[in-house]
Amino acid sequence: MLTTRAPAKINLTLHVLGRRQDGYHELESLVAFSGAGDTLSLTPDETLSLDVAGPTASAAGAGADNLVLRAAQRLAEDVKGLRLGRFRLEKRLPVAAGIGGGSSDAAAALRLLARANGLAADDPRLTAVARAVGSDVPVCLDPRARMMRGAGESLGAPIRLPLLPSVLINPGVPVATAPVFAALGLQPGASRKGAGHCDIDARPGAEELLAALRKGRNDLEDAACLQAPVIVDALAILRAARGCRLARMSGSGATCFAVFATRRDAVRAARVIRAQHPEWWVNTAVLR
Structure with a gap:
C-alpha cells in the first residue's frame, strides 16, 4: 500500500x-x-x-x-x-x-x-x-x-515561506465557485485596473511577507460574503482574536484563515472559537 x-x-x-x-x-x-x-x-x-x-x-x-x-x-x-x-x-x-x-x-x-x-x-x-x-x-x-x-x-518557483502559525475555520456552509466568479460581472476580454500582485521574494522574512500580504487581498471575498454572510462573522471573530496579524478568506470561500504572532496565540484562538462554535470546522496549522 x-x-x-x-x-x-x-x-x-x-x-x-x-x-x-x-x-x-x-x-x-x-x-x-x-x-x-x-x-x-x-x-x-x-x-x-x-x-x-x-x-x-x-x-x-x-x-x-x-x-x-x-x-x-x-x-x-x-x-x-x-x-x-x-x-x-x-x-x-x-x-x-x-x-x-x-x-x-x-x-x-x-x-x-x-x-x-x-x-x-x-x-x-x-x-x-x-x-x-x-x-x-x-x-x-x-x-x-x-x-x-x-x-x-x-x-512560479517554490517560495520558502517563514513558518506562519495559523487558524483555519469553516462555518459549515458550502460555497459554489461559479456564482462567486460570476458576481464579479467580468465579460470575456475584460480586465481590472490596479489588480496586479506585488513581488514576493524566494525566501521572504516574516515581517516582509506580512507587509506584502497586507498589500494583497482576495478579490472574491465580497462576492462570497453576499452568498454566505456567515463568512463576515468568521472573519470578524478571527480578526478580534488576540495575536491575529492578518485574516482573510481562502479561494472562493467559505474557509477563512488567520495568521498569528505565535503558535500559542493560534492554539488559544482555536480553542476559544471551538467553544463558541462547536459546529464549525476549526484547525490550527502552520502554513508553508
Whole structure:
C-alpha cells in the first residue's frame, strides 16, 4: 500500500486581473499549504476503485465525479498499460470550502500512480492530466508555496515561506465557485485596473511577507460574503482574536484563515472559537 497526504491549499492572496476570451478568469495568487489535510492510499490492482471514509466523507462522495477517480481514469488514457488499484481516501477537509480539498486529493492520486508505475514526478503527462482535471490540481501536484497565475496553469518557483502559525475555520456552509466568479460581472476580454500582485521574494522574512500580504487581498471575498454572510462573522471573530496579524478568506470561500504572532496565540484562538462554535470546522496549522 502506498500512502500520501493531500494538504489543504490556502490562497494567501487572490487577485483577479480580468477574464480571458476563453471564459476563464486571469488570476494571480500566492498559494501556501497546511499540515491539515486528507490522506490517500493506493493498493495496486488491475481494477480501479475508491473507498471514502472520514468526517467529511459523505459530502465528498465516492462516485465517478470524485476527482480522485477522474484523475486516475484520465491518466490511464494517456499512459498505456498504467497499473491502477484500490484507492482509500480518509476525508477530513470540508468540501466546497475554498481550500482545494478535491484538487489536492486528485493531485495525491496522480503522485501515487506515478510511484506505483515508476513515472518521474516531473513527467509532463502528470501535469497535462492535472490541468485537464481542475485548475487547482497543478499547484497541488508539488504542494509547496508559490505564485499561481492564469487559470492555474502557470506556476512560479517554490517560495520558502517563514513558518506562519495559523487558524483555519469553516462555518459549515458550502460555497459554489461559479456564482462567486460570476458576481464579479467580468465579460470575456475584460480586465481590472490596479489588480496586479506585488513581488514576493524566494525566501521572504516574516515581517516582509506580512507587509506584502497586507498589500494583497482576495478579490472574491465580497462576492462570497453576499452568498454566505456567515463568512463576515468568521472573519470578524478571527480578526478580534488576540495575536491575529492578518485574516482573510481562502479561494472562493467559505474557509477563512488567520495568521498569528505565535503558535500559542493560534492554539488559544482555536480553542476559544471551538467553544463558541462547536459546529464549525476549526484547525490550527502552520502554513508553508
